[in-house]
Amino acid sequence: MGYYINVEEDVNVYVEDLNKEGKDTVVFLHGWPGSSKLFEYQFNYLAEKGCRCIGIDQRGFGDSDKPLHGYDYDTLSDDLRCVVNTLNLKNFTLIGHSTGGAIAVRYMARHKGFGVSKLVLCAAAAPSLIRRSYFPYGIKRDVVDNIIKETYIDRPKMLKNFGKIFFYKKVSEPFSEWFLQLGFQAAGWSTAAIAKTWLREEKLFDDMKEISVPTLITHGVHDKVCLFPLAMQQHYLIDNSRLIKFENSGHALFYDEKDKFNREVLCFVRE
Template structure:
């Protein structure tokens, strides 16, 4: 397996396929780099170098007890970008990975970045606060913590239903997609995955978004049951100067899988545009 070792000794697994302009992917919780396979093969076959890593505590990367923090996630990504000498990159982040990309740009700038894509991403802030009344109440995230603690295997399988909108009328349910989600989640470390819940729910990315100075696509399903569009993409698109907002009618949180053909075409068009 391909890995790098970060400054604090954490091993980060990554895959690096193809040649050409690099497209760097950051996955959502509780998944792995494998969540991007449909996009990586599609772009790799069209002349792009595609790179994705497993976040610390997730997948095939190390499972440290400490350091499971959004700043560290972004710094791990920076170490990977530096060690692979990635330049002129298109950074693509889904859900928590969208937060990771946002914090990366906030902390490390865009000297290696050509464009950014935030898909179903958690910024600017998921948690409901006095200043963010459209967010989700803390009880929602406490419920996620309780579910993961009590029986994370069952929780991850159950989570696939709202994640892919399999509870909507006429939904075409794929047990294979559900099993893949479950497997990716179960590959992660219990402690790191628990820590990450606070990171994706309570991190405020407002100031990071204001530092974006590259063309940015903000894509979101308007029926996203995990990261509601009103408190995320609609606000982020106002904070990122000159960004493009793409709304998928009826789109789920997992539309990169359930609407892969449509999203892939839009992603390619944005990269080429």
């Protein structure tokens, strides 16, 4: 079942809500530049196992509205709070992939983890996607600068090139095209705006220290987007966290090793 939830005047986000009678609720925050459809293979598995699966298309992406503003982590975490309030969600597991992971971290600090009983960070873009003078573990700043530049010049080319590093295992041509189309669903301005947010000093280092719920950190060792050392920093900064390496995965570990990922998530949810 899909519907829209108003998060701001004239801004509505699309929510996919499967198996509303499920025993355990899992909320998914997708990464850039896709949508909640990226979690299709988690919805398939977890719903069959009795979970309620809620996927949110962040503003600017998927089927959600695409305003010119609101692509900072504060606003995006506020959007999540609106969804949580509207659906009256309690004791749910929050899963954030890539930029969705950064938003999840900000939600845990800014909204005190309201309603969240467990957290899963999946190839999360935290505490910083890029290298900084005090943080040598991310990708180079000029990589992001080039993504922004290419978004404004030739977005299809940029998206196709990004797809080449998203997966570690070879995917079929139809699957590659499907992934590309998910990127096309986003607006050009929102695609660039999120990339600009990666460059800001978002202070997720402090946010992580405020996370108190059990946290599962999952990360592919071959990730070329959010490098594996980010996961080690997350594990260091978050108390009560557990890190699971995915030895045969890149950035899309939920697809590269989807069976292992699905099992680990379900076990964590049911612990």
